[in-house]
Amino acid sequence: MQDTIRQIVTQALQQAGIEPVAFVIEHPADLAHGDYACNAALVAAKKSGSNPRVLAEELSRYIETVQTPQVASVEVAGPGFLNFYLSRDFFKEKIAQIPHMGDRWGSNETLAGKTYLVEYTDPNPFKEFHIGHLFTNSVGESISRLIAFSGAHTKRLCYQGDVGLHVAHALYGMQQLGFDANSSFTAKDLGKAYALGASAYKEDPQAQQDIRALNKKIYDRSDESINALYDRGREVSLDYFESIYRMLGTQFDAYFFESKTGPAGKEVVLAHPKIFTQSDGAWVFNAERYGLHTRVFINAEGLPTYEAKELALAKLKADRLGDYDHSIIVTANEVSSYFQVIQKAMHFVYPDLAEKTEHIGHGMVRLQSGKMSSRTGDVIAALDFIREIADAAHARIAEASPHLADDDILPQQIALAAIKYSTLKGSILQDSVFDAKQALSFEGASGPYLQYTHARIRSLLEKANSVGIVPSAEHVPAEPYTVEKLLYRFPQVVLQAMQLRAPHKVSQYITDLAGAFNTFYAQEKIANPEDEYAPYKALVSQAVAQTLKNGLYLLGIESPNKM
């Protein structure tokens, strides 16, 4: 459709004797400005120094002579926009297609034949899985789904730090708490042990020495009892993470561990003595000449740092997953400046991989009290957080829909919707302040609001069916409903969200759509067998439900049929 309009405008420019210009055709945010708006006259007038309004009038005269079944009319508005209005038939035909396309409605083939890797979540074993990981997971999952929905073969990856000083902190804490490989401890205990070890490291010089020694033993696996404790702790931690991934609806295709990237990272750095240089006994990459920071890749003790490991990880991904076209890594933006250095170094070491690597540094989750820190144990565990909101959802269900009070997955579905929506409702690049009160609210622009609208349509369609209404586009009212004017835009929203890595384009759009539908619902009786338009209203409702479901899917949110 956009191409058709582009063609019409291009021809009009030609007939008006104007040189081709780069113009934009977009959906105006305000429906009063038509279905498509074009700024060609503004651009062309700027170039020639003429009056954009006059030029637009001239173009519209040419455009009016072109007859197409989809375009109903064109008008000049504002400073010189050309606003196109689409025909009744266009909307009717579009809406009729949506239920047939089902779960594929809105998808595109832009990335067909390509393989994309998306790495996200990346929790560290032995540490708590907190709401920051929840944030990264929501972002990464949504981006993965947007990319897959654009036709790419998408592989989800998770990189977990199973070695390093943080593990030594945890093991030290476990020893202090009296745990051994045979004691039964939980992931929660590990979190406590970590906090204990971390503060001891900071405050007690002796503990610091012990922890450093422990760290070395973990690396070289020289102590049987420590190996056993480590192995058990790692297993407990990873099992715990796995249960969280299941709950969140993320299924990873491959896992990578720092215990594997470490040796490879050291090797690759030492293999490039011209790119990395020695400084104070450490191997560093001097990135200052590129306007970045110099960073240590192998420390003075000969151990590879995060930077070296990240370098090796890129290679490891290629080795294990075969040839890929693009690799996305989603993390919080606190590591963004390291990433620039790593990517610069990668540019020399693995130029082809560096080309294909993209880092997305999303905003940080902040508590009202300030930065969340797992070092001091000042974190909100993801599971506690989800549980708290699920409890609130359960209370709401018991009150509003008592017949569903025994449904044991619904509260969690609603809780996750609330969390994921609040994560993805705005730009992922901005920091977000964690507001418990807002997270517990299921009203207004929220995940549960969208789920509710979807569930209500499902039940409405059941009702319509029971009174013999079969959705169809046979009889349509003269004027399209507002929801119709929004529905056909969905594929374009999805494409834009994927290209901009901006899931909030989707959340914003389906929120608008739900709002428009709720207005429609309040104004029109749908399951009314007497109404000649009832089958069409049912069809429109069906299309809205499908669009909400697909949109929610792209945000990683489930769409229960009843709530």
Next chain:
RNA sequence: GCCCCUAUAGUUUAAUGGAUAGAACAGGAGACUUCUAAGCUCUUGGUGGGGGUUCGAUUCCCUCUGGGGGCACCA
């Protein structure tokens, strides 16, 4: 101190240099009492300060102020 990001209504936020800065929550008013009220309608209220570029700036540039992140052997 240096580098990067950032500042929109009381709060959470949207807006490839374009149309009357768009929503949600909170606040105020209301309708229906008919398909799920987690809903609907109306309403109060906003671009941190100062310059500049432009026909046009929330958007680009400079500066001041506030917030956040980072600044080599943690990840």
